[in-house]
Structures are given as structure tokens and as C-alpha cells.
Amino acid sequence: MAVSSLAGIDESALVVQSREGDTTAFGELVRRYEGKIFRLGQHVTQNREDAEDVLQETFMKAYEHLDQFKGDSKFYTWIVRIAVNQALMKLRRRKTDRSVSLDETIDTGEDMVVREIAAWGEDPEQQLSREELGGILDTAIDSLEPLYRSVFVLRDIDELSTEETAEALGLSVPAVKSRLLRARLQLREKLTRFFKRKGDDAFAYM
Amino acid sequence: MLTCKDFLSELSDYLDETIDAELRAKLERHITECPNCWVIADTTRKTIQIYKGMEPYPIPPDVESRLMQALEKKMAAKHK
Ligand SMILES: [Zn+2]
Numbered sequence: 237m238a239v240s241s242l243a244g245i246d247e248s249a250l251v252v253q254s255r256e257g258d259t260t261a262f263g264e265l266v267r268r269y270e271g272k273i274f275r276l277g278q279h280v281t282q283n284r285e286d287a288e289d290v291l292q293e294t295f296m297k298a299y300e301h302l303d304q305f306k307g308d309s310k311f312y313t314w315i316v317r318i319a320v321n322q323a324l325m326k327l328r329r330r331k332t333d334r335s336v337s338l339d340e341t342i343d344t345g346e347d348m349v350v351r352e353i354a355a356w357g358e359d360p361e362q363q364l365s366r367e368e369l370g371g372i373l374d375t376a377i378d379s380l381e382p383l384y385r386s387v388f389v390l391r392d393i394d395e396l397s398t399e400e401t402a403e404a405l406g407l408s409v410p411a412v413k414s415r416l417l418r419a420r421l422q423l424r425e426k427l428t429r430f431f432k433r434k435g436d437d438a439f440a441y442m
Numbered sequence: 443m444l445t446c447k448d449f450l451s452e453l454s455d456y457l458d459e460t461i462d463a464e465l466r467a468k469l470e471r472h473i474t475e476c477p478n479c480w481v482i483a484d485t486t487r488k489t490i491q492i493y494k495g496m497e498p499y500p501i502p503p504d505v506e507s508r509l510m511q512a513l514e515k516k517m518a519a520k521h522k
């Protein structure tokens with residue numbers, strides 16, 4: 237694929253051109269979203285090799301089935317669905333000992349526990365280098381359960397809507413909401429260890 | 443009166459601003475009176491903000507070139 241000068245072109249125009257066989261236009265779509273898809277693959281599978289496969293398979297399938305993309309959603313939402321499916325399949329295959337299920341488990345609310353409450357300093361992330369911050373943020377996400385991770389990445393990092401996230405993961409809207417809340421609270425808790433104002437001690441709560 | 447548990451269960455919608463004005467007012471009243479929930483709301487909001495600003499890392503060059511090779515092959519096959 238040639239290096240394109242299509243950076244400013246509207247997404248729907250690129251999709252139309254790609255469908256007509258313009259490989260440069262499809263190359264531009266790949267360039268726009270490959271980083272996000274690779275990150276999503278890494279967060280869901282937690283395995284670099286799998287993430288690379290997810291990346292390739294996602295764009296191969298997207299190209300193959302471009303006719304099926306109706307344009308009633310964003311292109312990214314459409315490929316995210318493909319990517320999530322590929323990633324979850326790999327995750328299931330790897331974890332044969334421990335079943336990874338997307339089924340909606342009964343929500344007891346017991347994991348919605350807040351242990352540490354401490355105010356953060358001003359702009360705590362500014363105190364760290366980009367690499368340090370990236371490391372902390374990634375490690376925190378990767379310590380979440382697969383479904384919490386997926387919901388959080390789609391909703392809060394990729395900024396899909398609740399409905400789009402539900403569609404991509406095959407979950408109901410309430411299930412997305414409850415998992416998002418838990419994911420956010422768990423991440424808040426993990427980041428508090430790094431970002432709390434010095435001198436503030438955590439105390440038990442609830 | 444709203445309990446802390448009630449507050450927590452509405453926290454996501456509160457931060458996403460997807461709740462009606464009446465509930466919003468109740469939640470806001472709660473955090474003015476409850477320092478714990480204020481801290482939780484504030485730090486959860488910051489958590490979300492920090493992640494939102496996170497750009498994906500550039501794809502490693504070897505991964506990128508394998509992707510492009512695979513796609514070129516596929517495109518060539520489709521448009522002979
Ligand atoms: Zn409270």
C-alpha cells in the first residue's frame with residue numbers, strides 16, 4: 237500500500253473508496269485504527285502474539301466483509317466488534333483450565349467495595365514520565381477481570397457509547413453499566429496508591 | 443436520605459452526566475455532606491480523565507510490516 241495523503245479525508249468516503257477496490261483508501265483506514273485495535277487486543281488477550289493475530293485478523297475480515305458494513309454505525313465500532321470477537325476467542329482458547337465466560341453472572345454487588353479513600357494531589361499524572369504513567373495505567377487495567385477490562389477499554393479509553401459497548405461485547409446495557417462502575421472503582425483504588433496526596437492515610441470505609 | 447451505597451451505585455451515571463436533574467441534585471447534596479463520597483467521586487473522575495487522554499503506543503515496526511504484507515496479499519487476491 238502506498239503512503240497515502242488521505243489523512244484529512246472523511247471516513248465514510250474512505251469506506252466507499254475501499255469498497256470500490258481502492259487499496260490506498262483501505263490502507264488509510266488501517267492506519268487510523270491499527271493502534272487502537274492492537275491496544276484493545278493486548279488488553280483483552282494479555283498476550284502480544286495473540287494481539288498481533290487479532291490485529292491482522294480484524295483488518296483481513298473487515299476487508300473481506302466490507303460489503304456488510306452498512307455505514308449506520310461508525311467504522312471503528314464495526315471493526316471493534318470483529319476485534320473483540322477474535323480476542324475473546326483467543327482468550328478462551330488459552331485459558332482452557334479456567335473458563336472465561338461472557339455470560340452474565342448474578343450480580344451481588346459485593347465486589348463494589350471501596351477500601352481506600354484518599355484525596356489525590358493536583359494533576360498527579362504530571363509528576364510521572366509518559367512511560368511511567370503508561371506502565372502504571374496498563375498494569376492497573378491488566379489486573380482487572382477480562383470482562384471488566386473489555387468494558388473499560390471500550391467505554392473509557394476508546395470512548396464508545398454504552399450502547400455500542402453492549403453491542404460489541406454482546407452484553408445488555410445494564411450489564412455494561414454495572415461492569416463499568418466496578419472497573420472504574422477498582423482502577424480508582426489501584427491508582428490511589430500512586431496518586432494520593434502525601435501525608436493522607438487511607439482509612440477503612442463501608 | 444441517600445446512603446453512601448446509593449451514591450456509589452449512581453456514580454457512573456453521575457460522572458457521565460446521564461441522570462436527571464432531580465437525582466443529580468440529591469447526589470450533589472450527598473457529596474457536600476459526605477467527604478468520603480466526595481473523594482471517591484473526585485478520584486474516580488480523575489481516573490477516567492487520565493485514561494481518556496491515553497494515546498495508543500505506536501505499533502512496533504515488525505508488527506506493522508507483517509500486517510501490511512498480509513493485507514497486500516489479500517487485496518491482490520481480491521482484485522486480480
Ligand atoms: Zn457518602
